[in-house]
Amino acid sequence: MVTLPRRAGRLEEVSTEVVTPAASAVFAPRSRSGVALRVTPVDEVGLEARARTFTTRSIKTTSKRAAINLAISCIDLTTLEGMDTPGKVAALCRKAVRPDPANPGLPSVAAVCVYPQMVPAAVLHTTGTGVHVASVAGAFPSGQSSMAVRVADIEQAVADGADEIDIVISRGAFLSGDYRYVFNEIEAQKVACGPAHLKVILETGELGSYDQIRKASMLAMAAGADFIKTSTGKVAQNSSMPVALCMAEAIRDYADQTGEIVGLKVAGGIRTAKQAWHYLVLIAETLGTQWLTPDLFRIGASSLLNDLLLQIQKLDTGRYSGPNYVSVD
Amino acid sequence: MADEIEPANLSLTNVTFDLEYAPALESKSIVSIDKEYGLFIGGKFVEPKDGKKFVTVSPSTEEKLSQISSASAADVDRAVKAARKAHTEIWGRMSGRDRAKYLFRIARQLQERAREFAVLESIDGGKPIRESRDVDVPLAAAHFFYHAGWADKLEYAFPDRRIAPKGVVGQIIPWNFPLLMLAWKIAPALATGNTVVLKPAETTPLTALLFAQLLQDVDLPPGVVNIVTGAGATGSALVEHKDVDKLAFTGSTSVGKQIQRSAAARGLPLTLELGGKAAHIVFEDAALDQAVEGVINGIYFNQGHVCCAGSRLLVQESIADSFIDRLKNRMSTLRVGDPLDKNTDVGAINSSEQLGRITALVEAGVAEGAEIYQPSCALPAKGYWFRPTIFTNVQQSHRIAREEIFGPVLSVLTFRTPEEAVAKANDTQYGLSAGIWTEKGSKILWMADQLDAGVIWANTFNQFDPASPFGGYKESGFGREGGLQGLSAYVSLSSPRGAS
Numbered sequence: 001m002v003t004l005p006r007r008a009g010r011l012e013e014v015s016t017e018v019v020t021p022a023a024s025a026v027f028a029p030r031s032r033s034g035v036a037l038r039v040t041p042v043d044e045v046g047l048e049a050r051a052r053t054f055t056t057r058s059i060k061t062t063s064k065r066a067a068i069n070l071a072i073s074c075i076d077l078t079t080l081e082g083m084d085t086p087g088k089v090a091a092l093c094r095k096a097v098r099p100d101p102a103n104p105g106l107p108s109v110a111a112v113c114v115y116p117q118m119v120p121a122a123v124l125h126t127t128g129t130g131v132h133v134a135s136v137a138g139a140f141p142s143g144q145s146s147m148a149v150r151v152a153d154i155e156q157a158v159a160d161g162a163d164e165i166d167i168v169i170s171r172g173a174f175l176s177g178d179y180r181y182v183f184n185e186i187e188a189q190k191v192a193c194g195p196a197h198l199k200v201i202l203e204t205g206e207l208g209s210y211d212q213i214r215k216a217s218m219l220a221m222a223a224g225a226d227f228i229k230t231s232t233g234k235v236a237q238n239s240s241m242p243v244a245l246c247m248a249e250a251i252r253d254y255a256d257q258t259g260e261i262v263g264l265k266v267a268g269g270i271r272t273a274k275q276a277w278h279y280l281v282l283i284a285e286t287l288g289t290q291w292l293t294p295d296l297f298r299i300g301a302s303s304l305l306n307d308l309l310l311q312i313q314k315l316d317t318g319r320y321s322g323p324n325y326v327s328v329d
Numbered sequence: 330m331a332d333e334i335e336p337a338n339l340s341l342t343n344v345t346f347d348l349e350y351a352p353a354l355e356s357k358s359i360v361s362i363d364k365e366y367g368l369f370i371g372g373k374f375v376e377p378k379d380g381k382k383f384v385t386v387s388p389s390t391e392e393k394l395s396q397i398s399s400a401s402a403a404d405v406d407r408a409v410k411a412a413r414k415a416h417t418e419i420w421g422r423m424s425g426r427d428r429a430k431y432l433f434r435i436a437r438q439l440q441e442r443a444r445e446f447a448v449l450e451s452i453d454g455g456k457p458i459r460e461s462r463d464v465d466v467p468l469a470a471a472h473f474f475y476h477a478g479w480a481d482k483l484e485y486a487f488p489d490r491r492i493a494p495k496g497v498v499g500q501i502i503p504w505n506f507p508l509l510m511l512a513w514k515i516a517p518a519l520a521t522g523n524t525v526v527l528k529p530a531e532t533t534p535l536t537a538l539l540f541a542q543l544l545q546d547v548d549l550p551p552g553v554v555n556i557v558t559g560a561g562a563t564g565s566a567l568v569e570h571k572d573v574d575k576l577a578f579t580g581s582t583s584v585g586k587q588i589q590r591s592a593a594a595r596g597l598p599l600t601l602e603l604g605g606k607a608a609h610i611v612f613e614d615a616a617l618d619q620a621v622e623g624v625i626n627g628i629y630f631n632q633g634h635v636c637c638a639g640s641r642l643l644v645q646e647s648i649a650d651s652f653i654d655r656l657k658n659r660m661s662t663l664r665v666g667d668p669l670d671k672n673t674d675v676g677a678i679n680s681s682e683q684l685g686r687i688t689a690l691v692e693a694g695v696a697e698g699a700e701i702y703q704p705s706c707a708l709p710a711k712g713y714w715f716r717p718t719i720f721t722n723v724q725q726s727h728r729i730a731r732e733e734i735f736g737p738v739l740s741v742l743t744f745r746t747p748e749e750a751v752a753k754a755n756d757t758q759y760g761l762s763a764g765i766w767t768e769k770g771s772k773i774l775w776m777a778d779q780l781d782a783g784v785i786w787a788n789t790f791n792q793f794d795p796a797s798p799f800g801g802y803k804e805s806g807f808g809r810e811g812g813l814q815g816l817s818a819y820v821s822l823s824s825p826r827g828a829s
Binding site for chain 1: 348349350351352353459463614615616617618619620622623651654662671672768788789
């Protein structure tokens with residue numbers, strides 16, 4: 001199994017000490033190495049205008065093929081339904097490993113993403129393939145459970161073999177200004193992850209403004225997130241280009257200020273190949289091409305994969321086929 | 330079960346990927362450029378009396394595009410006579426409602442043929458297709474729509490006044506926004522009942538000539554708009570002509586001064602939109618990433634060939650280093666090259682003369698001790714190109730902080746207090762535009778009050794709208810274009826009959 005590169009010393013340095021000030025409504029996070037983090041304000045109009053420019057980049061022919069391959073290799077192929085069964089997960093895993101059996105040259109996706117109960121099935125069908133198993137945990141998608149329950153949820157998923165954990169922050173605490181609570185909960189869940197990678201979902205659709213998203217991004221990174229992630233896919237507003245840009249800029253600032261590298265996962269509502277490469281362009285022009293790797297960029301999606309496969313078929317044959325020419329999962 | 334599964338294909342997954350944009354060229358096939366063009370006088374293309382022609386070239390390829398007629402004083406006289414006749418017989422007497430119909434028709438045609446105009450603008454002028462497609466052409470159409478709306482409502486624009494057109498107006502436009510400046514000039518003139526003789530810049534005549542063909546298509550009465558191509562001599566023939574009732578000029582300050590001298594001697598109404606050296610002021614409490622975008626857009630938009638370009642960055646000293654790092658970072662993503670490539674951000678310099686001017690001033694900047702930075706982007710072998718450039722360590726007394734470069738060159742200065750920012754921003758002969766970046770509203774209002782600039786943008790830059798008046802102070806000119814203020818330059822107002 002391919003292991004993701006890990007920031008040196010991160011786990012050893014986990015402190016139990018609270019580094020945010022006692023007055024928790026004051027937002028003044030510090031990184032683990034003690035760097036006081038600066039958070040710049042965000043101008044909504046300018047941010048959205050910049051985000052639009054990425055969507056006007058034109059990607060054709062050879063660039064398009066490379067972008068599609070990259071997008072496939074960055075997918076967290078996801079099923080998060082109450083009706084999920086081991087059978088459904090088996091099919092998903094098969095698709096994740098070999099997206100198109102007729103085209104063995106295509107890369108596998110980065111991971112399958114499932115509920116904790118489905119982790120054993122996912123592990124069974126991906127062991128030895130290099131495809132990671134990501135589990136949402138910690139009372140996903142609301143996060144509205146006690147810390148003990150959330151930590152137990154994560155520990156169980158990790159024990160069952162998940163090597164990536166997607167959690168969601170307590171938006172209620174964040175919006176009420178209790179940043180210390182949010183910091184502590186992320187830190188505790190990071191400890192519960194042990195060797196597994198932690199992706200922290202900000203649920204940006206519930207944070208109310210880009211300023212808040214930027215703040216939450218910094219807080220999550222300071223508290224130990226390996227990835228910050230936009231959305232659960234379970235609320236009305238999912239990932240969008242401005243939201244992703246806002247978070248990517250926070251990641252860049254965090255790297256500039258602390259030297260620590262954090263990844264970005266966008267999720268929810270990303271269904272077309274075109275949307276996927278808009279995000280790739282955003283990452284390339286904001287964070288640089290060194291972020292264009294599944295180790296640092298992920299797209300949480302389900303139907304996106306098939307659209308990418310259809311685009312590949314179009315490049316190969318010159319003709320558009322239809323949904324009947326790719327497997328449902 | 331797991332061992333039945335083939336191992337995943339990992340050959341691509343662990344390699345850092347360099348996202349390259351393949352060439353994405355906008356097709357030229359939509360445009361047909363004639364071998365040569367006549368002058369557009371009295372609704373027809375006519376040969377110049379002395380048969381003189383000059384060549385217009387594409388600045389991105391140095392390819393000769395077409396032979397353009399050079400209008401002599403005699404040709405200008407023909408054009409003014411045609412305009413006078415059209416004004417007396419048709420346009421000056423036409424109802425506002427009917428004039429509006431023509432303006433709406435022009436606006437709609439511009440939209441319908443938007444791609445054609447955008448491609449031609451990029452070929453002839455060197456600007457990226459992204460800008461001609463998304464800014465120049467849509468805004469030009471918007472100006473005609475806006476002024477079409479005023480044509481039958483002038484009594485509401487100027488209540489309790491008798492409103493009369495000036496008559497025949499002479500208009501001279503620059504090469505940086507050829508079609509857009511044409512729209513800024515022609516739309517208000519026609520809406521208010523004037524007829525026009527317009528001279529486009531000699532390096533970028535093609536969209537004006539295509540516009541002339543569009544006017545034939547929409548059946549605009551002959552002589553209402555006349556387009557005379559040529560260089561400085563054609564322009565001065567128009568300025569000196571005895572039967573012109575108003576002049577409007579957009580271009581360099583030195584030519585503007587000559588025109589003002591000539592117009593002043595005859596008491597001729599005049600509006601001038603001239604050079605600029607705008608200060609772009611960034612405070613430490615600004616939304617820094619968006620400020621970076623604003624600064625980049627402010628100076629590299631249209632290769633910096635923008636009179637209101639934010640060519641002086643004044644950044645608060647406390648954030649100067651990190652802000653400059655952010656700027657350099659962003660500059661490395663700018664793509665310089667073929668204007669017709671949809672991924673191009675910075676196109677070709679408009680002419681070899683302009684390239685020479687930019688190069689000379691940049692050399693002066695280096696000689697005076699400012700620190701130069703340019704990203705290492707490849708430039709095409711043919712054509713006129715200049716890398717996006719920033720100068721740091723610039724002093725207020727350096728030439729690059731005082732003279733208009735009109736190219737992709739940013740001079741960075743620092744300040745400590747808002748008062749110092751104002752003092753430095755206003756320390757220039759120009760006064761066209763300024764930009765303020767801070768999240769503090771009260772500071773924006775205070776700064777806007779102190780700055781000597783006709784246009785002030787707060788937390789944005791280079792935003793244009795036909796309803797918003799545009800123009801300068803000091804050596805940036807006088808008069809406004811756009812909005813009610815722009816309209817008023819094209820009408821004579823007097824007290825209504827019977828009023829005391």
